[in-house]
Amino acid sequence: MEEKKGGRKGRACVVVLGDIGRSPRMQYHALSLANQASLEVDIVAYGGSEPHAALLANPSIHIHIMQQWPTSRQSLPKILQPIMLLLKPLVQIFMLLYFLCVKITSPDVFIVQNPPSVPTLVAVKWASWLRNSSFVIDWHNFGYTLLALSLGRNSHFVSLYKWFEKHYGKMADASLCVTRAMQHELAQNWGINATVLYDQPPQFFHPASLEERHKPLGVRDCASDGTSLMGSHFQNETLFTAEAGSDIYVKPNRPALVVSSTSWTPDEDFSILLEAAVMYDRRVAAILGEDDSLDEEVIWKEISDGKQCLYPRLLFVITGKGPEKEMYEAKIKRLKLKRVAFRTMWLSAEDYPLLLGSADLGVCLHTSSSGLDLPMKVVDMFGCGLPVCAVSYSCIKELVSVDKNGILFSSSSELADELLMLFKGFPDECDALKVLKNGALETGSSARWATEWEEHAKPLITKARSFSSAMLYRDFDYDSSKLTLTSIKFD
Missing domain, CATH: 3.40.50.2000 (Glycogen Phosphorylase B;)
Known part of the structure; x- marks a missing residue:
């Protein structure tokens, strides 16, 4: 992709509320955004496992590691454990907003992995509003079904989680998903039009000599x-x-x-x-x-x-x-x-x-x-x-x-x-x-990842970036004309 007006290179931000080293699909997204779309790429994620060497060696990819919420709560008194469960998404959303709105350079597009849905989709949507960026979701699964494994499908908390996931999922400017079955579910029951991007192996997966x-x-x-x-x-x-x-x-x-x-x-x-x-x-x-x-x-x-x-x-x-x-x-x-x-x-x-x-x-x-x-x-x-x-x-x-x-x-x-x-x-x-x-x-x-991404993901992300740029320049022109009229009036 060409550089934006003013000479600034286009930029994307890949968001994973998880261990980036254990999120291969999002690592491949970052590599494709850098190599195939010629973008500067920020990755905002948790650490833990070492990402692939190709990510670390790429000068256009910048990894920002967030502090992870402590997983062990056994040492806490039982009365405090529910409070900590409520605090966790609040801390996560403020941390995400800090990284997405302050820590990184303003991107043209955010690409977020779902699940988890809460608070990731909320934080990324708000950040996209504040930074005039496009908001793209890559649907790997549904967060509420994962939560239902531990709480049961009839849990009110699962129902609330599903509402959040659906509500903010429909706010995305574009969506990718991993199967045709998921594409059909999103279209029929969620009102979301998603493009299927099948997982494909990158070139470094091959039979061993x-x-x-x-x-x-x-x-x-x-x-x-x-x-x-x-x-x-x-x-x-x-x-x-x-x-x-x-x-x-x-x-x-x-x-x-x-x-x-x-x-x-x-x-x-x-x-x-x-x-x-x-x-x-x-x-x-x-x-x-x-x-x-x-x-x-x-x-x-x-x-x-x-x-x-x-x-x-x-x-x-x-x-x-x-x-x-x-x-x-x-x-x-x-x-x-x-x-x-x-x-x-x-x-x-x-x-x-x-x-x-x-x-x-x-x-x-x-x-x-x-x-x-x-x-x-x-x-x-x-x-x-x-x-x-x-x-x-x-x-x-x-x-x-x-x-x-x-x-x-x-x-x-x-x-x-x-x-x-x-x-x-x-x-x-x-x-x-x-x-x-x-x-x-x-x-x-x-088929390989690069081929699949070039055909299905790149056009969608290009369109989302163009929409983001159009909105930005429209807002700039509107503000400039308003400023000029105000100046004339006071003169």
């Missing part, structure tokens, strides 16, 4: 027992790959690497995956006629030494942070598994694509509080050519094409059946898995 797969990724914490044999005793060897001279090769008796990314929240029932892992473990033991007394370390050592079986060992790597993580880690440690192991990890934005690009299968447990959004983690998996097993819900087929790039499941038993079907004969004779992998590669290469 042999050299990249041979690099070990740092494990922050371990959530399974009996895993001392998971590593290698040799410097030129990993659990999955080995180096002979200048050649790197994938081990034929390696375990299958299954990745699941989770926010460890109630809308992802992680117990489904744990139960499926137990079922896989027991069914394989029954098929192979193994004695229940056989020690798990014996099995892992036999296979590590070269023994191959009809069904592989499974290594589940679970990434992410969230409130229920410790509870599930404790459950994992109590499992008695012989052919399945778990790792929990927190990876940097640069290492996460390498993990996905090295894996054999992705598992998605996202169910959506509204049933109208899509899991971005699956988009990232497709970008790396990684097929998925995903929980089935209303609009998931907008993303997952069954038997082409993934499979859907509704229970732990179904997921266990799929794991047995996909990994039978692994790694060379698992034809069903290979078909899905080819489909995931095709899906991931067919």
Whole structure:
């Protein structure tokens, strides 16, 4: 986009009332605004996790970190806890207004992530009024449905939250959303016309090369027992790959690497995956006629030494942070598994694509509080050519094409059946898995974030900026003419 009148470069502000390092879609917005729209970009958000290196290295992107509200209230007397809950949105709205109206340079357009809706939409709308800026909402989900997970749909507070979300949502100058199902809901029941901007993987999500797969990724914490044999005793060897001279090769008796990314929240029932892992473990033991007394370390050592079986060992790597993580880690440690192991990890934005690009299968447990959004983690998996097993819900087929790039499941038993079907004969004779992998590669290469953003988001944001500029110059001309008339009268 061209520079504005007077030589000032156009400007946008991306607003996230959350950890910017854990908001990939808004990071991609910022990169596109800077690189594809040639704008100066301010990001106003909370800290916590490191954003992608591309954001930090971009001279046109300026990150402003707000102080986060304390999450722990256990030390407070019970009588004060409701007061603190009421104070939280008040403090947040004043902090947002300070950053949006004082701290940053006046932008042409604000782009805000929803949810959370309260107090974000209120603060950004007021700031857009005060600064003659356009107000654009990117609808990722509905805030009131997330709140209903803890308070229930019939809660008066949820109803009030929905009213605020709808009232201020309709005030936006333009809206983006993540699915056609959400677009229809917004149009029919909210009176909001939104443009669908599907999540797409950026260029740094791609299948990992042999050299990249041979690099070990740092494990922050371990959530399974009996895993001392998971590593290698040799410097030129990993659990999955080995180096002979200048050649790197994938081990034929390696375990299958299954990745699941989770926010460890109630809308992802992680117990489904744990139960499926137990079922896989027991069914394989029954098929192979193994004695229940056989020690798990014996099995892992036999296979590590070269023994191959009809069904592989499974290594589940679970990434992410969230409130229920410790509870599930404790459950994992109590499992008695012989052919399945778990790792929990927190990876940097640069290492996460390498993990996905090295894996054999992705598992998605996202169910959506509204049933109208899509899991971005699956988009990232497709970008790396990684097929998925995903929980089935209303609009998931907008993303997952069954038997082409993934499979859907509704229970732990179904997921266990799929794991047995996909990994039978692994790694060379698992034809069903290979078909899905080819489909995931095709899906991931067919569209990228930059292309999708250029086609759907850029025209909308250009139009919003033009409207903002027109309003600004109209107000300036009106004030100037009024000043001139006043001067003539007094002369």
